[in-house]
Amino acid sequence: MKALSQKRRHPLAAIALLLMGLLLTGGLYAVATTVNQAKADTTSFSASDVEEGGKLFAANCATCHGMGASGTQDGPSLVGVGAAAVDFQVGTGRMPMQMSGPQAQQKPAQFNAEQTKQLAAYVASLGAGPAIPEQNLLDGKGDAANGGELFRVNCAMCHNAAAAGGALTRGKFAPALAGVSAEHIYEAMVTGPQNMPVFSDSNVTPEDKRDIITFLKTIEANGSPGGADLGSLGPVSEGLFVWVAGLGVIIAFTIWLTSRTS
Amino acid sequence: MSASSTAEAPFVPKTKVGSFTNFVDERVGGSGILREFGRKVFPDHWSFMFGEVALYSFVILLMSGTFLTFFFDPSMAETHYQGSYTPLYNVEMSVAYSSSLNISFDVRGGLFMRQVHHWAALLFVASLGVHMLRVFFTGAFRKPREMNWVVGGVLLILAMAAGFTGYSLPDDLLSGNGLRIIDGVIKSIPVIGTYTSFFLFGGEFPGTAIIGRLYVLHILLVPALILLMIVIHLFMVVVHKHTQYPGPGRNDGNVVGYPLGPVYAAKAGGFFFIVFGVLALMAAAFTINPIWNYGPYDPSPVSAGTQPDWYIGFVDGALRLMPGVINDFHFEWVIFGRTLTLNVLLPALVPAGIIFTVLFMYPWIERWVTKDNREHHVLDRPRNAPTRTAIGVAGFTWYCVMWAAAGSDLIATHFHVSLNDVTYWLRTLFFIGPVIAFIVTKRIALALQRKDREIALHGRETGRIVRLPHGEFIEVHAPLDEYKRYKLVGFESPAPIPAQPNEHGVVTGKEKRRAALSRWFFEDRVAPATPAELEAAHAHGHHEAIEAGEDQKSLSH
Numbered sequence: 001m002k003a004l005s006q007k008r009r010h011p012l013a014a015i016a017l018l019l020m021g022l023l024l025t026g027g028l029y030a031v032a033t034t035v036n037q038a039k040a041d042t043t044s045f046s047a048s049d050v051e052e053g054g055k056l057f058a059a060n061c062a063t064c065h066g067m068g069a070s071g072t073q074d075g076p077s078l079v080g081v082g083a084a085a086v087d088f089q090v091g092t093g094r095m096p097m098q099m100s101g102p103q104a105q106q107k108p109a110q111f112n113a114e115q116t117k118q119l120a121a122y123v124a125s126l127g128a129g130p131a132i133p134e135q136n137l138l139d140g141k142g143d144a145a146n147g148g149e150l151f152r153v154n155c156a157m158c159h160n161a162a163a164a165g166g167a168l169t170r171g172k173f174a175p176a177l178a179g180v181s182a183e184h185i186y187e188a189m190v191t192g193p194q195n196m197p198v199f200s201d202s203n204v205t206p207e208d209k210r211d212i213i214t215f216l217k218t219i220e221a222n223g224s225p226g227g228a229d230l231g232s233l234g235p236v237s238e239g240l241f242v243w244v245a246g247l248g249v250i251i252a253f254t255i256w257l258t259s260r261t262s
Numbered sequence: 263m264s265a266s267s268t269a270e271a272p273f274v275p276k277t278k279v280g281s282f283t284n285f286v287d288e289r290v291g292g293s294g295i296l297r298e299f300g301r302k303v304f305p306d307h308w309s310f311m312f313g314e315v316a317l318y319s320f321v322i323l324l325m326s327g328t329f330l331t332f333f334f335d336p337s338m339a340e341t342h343y344q345g346s347y348t349p350l351y352n353v354e355m356s357v358a359y360s361s362s363l364n365i366s367f368d369v370r371g372g373l374f375m376r377q378v379h380h381w382a383a384l385l386f387v388a389s390l391g392v393h394m395l396r397v398f399f400t401g402a403f404r405k406p407r408e409m410n411w412v413v414g415g416v417l418l419i420l421a422m423a424a425g426f427t428g429y430s431l432p433d434d435l436l437s438g439n440g441l442r443i444i445d446g447v448i449k450s451i452p453v454i455g456t457y458t459s460f461f462l463f464g465g466e467f468p469g470t471a472i473i474g475r476l477y478v479l480h481i482l483l484v485p486a487l488i489l490l491m492i493v494i495h496l497f498m499v500v501v502h503k504h505t506q507y508p509g510p511g512r513n514d515g516n517v518v519g520y521p522l523g524p525v526y527a528a529k530a531g532g533f534f535f536i537v538f539g540v541l542a543l544m545a546a547a548f549t550i551n552p553i554w555n556y557g558p559y560d561p562s563p564v565s566a567g568t569q570p571d572w573y574i575g576f577v578d579g580a581l582r583l584m585p586g587v588i589n590d591f592h593f594e595w596v597i598f599g600r601t602l603t604l605n606v607l608l609p610a611l612v613p614a615g616i617i618f619t620v621l622f623m624y625p626w627i628e629r630w631v632t633k634d635n636r637e638h639h640v641l642d643r644p645r646n647a648p649t650r651t652a653i654g655v656a657g658f659t660w661y662c663v664m665w666a667a668a669g670s671d672l673i674a675t676h677f678h679v680s681l682n683d684v685t686y687w688l689r690t691l692f693f694i695g696p697v698i699a700f701i702v703t704k705r706i707a708l709a710l711q712r713k714d715r716e717i718a719l720h721g722r723e724t725g726r727i728v729r730l731p732h733g734e735f736i737e738v739h740a741p742l743d744e745y746k747r748y749k750l751v752g753f754e755s756p757a758p759i760p761a762q763p764n765e766h767g768v769v770t771g772k773e774k775r776r777a778a779l780s781r782w783f784f785e786d787r788v789a790p791a792t793p794a795e796l797e798a799a800h801a802h803g804h805h806e807a808i809e810a811g812e813d814q815k816s817l818s819h
Binding site for chain 1: 306307308309312348350351352353366367373377385389392529532533536537540541545546547548549550554555556557563564568569571575670675678680682683
């Protein structure tokens with residue numbers, strides 16, 4: 001402590017203090033921002049991934065997204081969207097887009113896993129963005145009940161309480177979530193594809209996201225305890241069923257019962 | 263009653279069972295009742311059985327509902343779910359929802375009974391609706407059955423009330439959303455709305471009282487009223503006797519059909535089990551109202567695809583169709599510090615109000631227009647009352663447009679169209695749909711009448727083309743047998759009744775309006791073929807018909 005008090009009037013003390021202050025605020029800021037900013041780690045991607053991805057991008061994506069993914073009139077800039085966005089959009093077949101419309105439609109994936117990874121590596125190299133989630137968040141071993149509550153509060157208004165999907169305005173829609181991989185569900189939450197809002201990590205923490213995925217995987221695995229679920233669409237499909245099938249069978253019986261008379 | 267027993271010695275039964283039954287019969291008079299009712303004649307037609315379906319559904323509702331009351335706890339106290347459905351484990355919820363989940367997952371047979379109850383409820387209202395449509399389109403509401411038609415209408419409203427109160431009981435997210443809409447509709451009523459809502463919910467929505475109150479309505483008050491109305495309804499059916507479709511030997515003075523006992527009673531009894539069987543199969547194989555999907559009610563979340571059960575759907579649809587603003591015109595005003603929200607009030611109450619008002623008044627409207635005070639026990643074929651049929655189809659179309667609007671989001675997602683376009687189209691159809699339906703139906707009915715007349719006069723086209731000796735080709739028409747022809751000619755076709763002066767010799771304004779309505783009703787008409795016309799047609803036919811085999815007797819009614 002004596003050394004510190006003796007050196008405090010040293011000519012470089014002010015500079016040292018300034019440096020320490022800057023480091024502290026910068027470090028705090030970095031910590032604060034990474035809470036919202038999924039780690040922009042390109043560590044798992046090799047340089048050759050980035051290079052190959054660049055070639056694939058130029059050949060398949062640049063028409064709309066522009067060379068260097070800087071965006072054109074037909075497609076947004078992809079600088080900073082992160083590897084997660086690429087993995088979701090390309091991995092679910094939404095990109096490359098088949099046609100312009102209210103929103104990109106899901107279709108069989110056009111690139112294999114290797115190519116998708118290379119594209120993701122390339123786009124991630126352009127600017128920091130949400131990364132592909134870690135496997136431990138996708139294991140579906142979280143708290144399904146908590147995930148269910150979060151799902152009903154945050155997701156059910158578009159995706160339906162049973163994740164059967166729902167309509168949005170002007171031809172847009174929230175898709176059904178059965179059969180969507182845990183990775184893609186997670187990536188959708190952090191990147192907000194199509195008309196979906198971003199659920200950042202400060203809004204819904206990674207553990208909460210894990211719980212939501214657990215809930216979705218649980219209800220998918222559980223199936224429908226009460227028999228055929230009629231699309232999980234609620235009273236509309238139930239009403240349709242009772243009018244068409246229920247009443248239809250009853251009418252067939254009434255005709256049978258009265259057939260031999262009059 | 264006991265005319266046979268007066269002359270002879272008292273009946274002495276030979277067996278023990280016989281003496282026992284005789285003992286009971288002498289005290290309750292069962293054989294007399296059976297003799298009276300067992301010979302009661304019912305006409306047989308498949309379309310006459312929807313009322314029965316409704317009755318049986320109601321019986322099944324009472325039975326399955328009683329089972330459910332053993333396990334349901336209508337309390338809004340908060341609890342943490344401890345049952346076996348893991349995705350809701352330890353979630354905070356009301357006791358009502360928790361007990362509904364327990365019925366579904368932890369009570370043996372509970373889920374099956376819940377599903378039987380709910381499917382039966384949907385079938386109950388559906389069969390009621392179809393029954394009323396049958397009564398309307400065949401003109402069975404005419405004298406002397408106008409009051410029974412009204413009782414039927416009351417039953418429909420009560421059935422909807424029973425359904426809605428039951429839908430709200432599990433206190434899941436879906437039912438809570440439905441209740442919130444009802445709360446909004448009540449609050450939109452000027453002046454008394456807010457007070458009514460607070461009275462109903464015991465304070466601010468949702469409060470802690472509503473489930474218990476709905477429970478009392480659902481299991482006691484509404485079913486009791488339904489039962490009362492059913493008794494009145496069936497009593498009047500017995501008094502009036504059943505209507506019958508037109509046919510040879512049937513007139514307003516008789517009933518042609520089968521006696522109740524034993525065949526008809528056996529059929530009806532068997533039909534109960536058929537309805538029960540169909541409902542049990544549906545309940546066993548198809549989920550209805552999966553409350554575990556929806557989660558506990560919480561005023562903040564609303565799930566996509568939130569709809570009421572089908573019978574409330576038309577009100578929900580009307581609400582969905584109503585625009586909030588048209589250009590700069592708002593439907594919400596603040597008058598004397600009170601908000602008047604017409605964009606809720608109009609769609610929620612006006613279409614339902616119009617439908618039920620017209621429904622209840624229709625027998626009297628038609629009676630006034632036709633000045634027809636006779637009793638009618640022979641039904642109309644829908645085509646033979648073109649304007650009535652067209653009015654019915656127009657009303658039904660209007661209902662269906664609103665009904666479809668309740669599923670507008672699912673129409674959009676499943677047919678890959680824009681939700682906005684669905685709404686715009688349905689808004690258009692809301693206004694022009696009934697008009698188109700009226701015109702098209704009336705033309706189809708008139709065309710079918712003309713076809714009937716043509717067939718009655720000239721017989722059925724056989725498709726046999728014959729060349730006559732002088733080179734002409736004709737198609738051979740096969741004459742109808744008398745029974746079939748009766749159906750085609752034995753109906754009434756009222757003509758417009760012009761305005762007539764009253765006893766003071768004055769033609770009142772009301773009478774003029776009646777005359778105008780009468781003209782609108784009946785100016786387009788196809789008269790049934792008269793015996794003279796038939797005679798002439800057949801004479802004409804005999805000249806040219808090549809087969810000329812059997813001589814067709816002329817009709818004379």
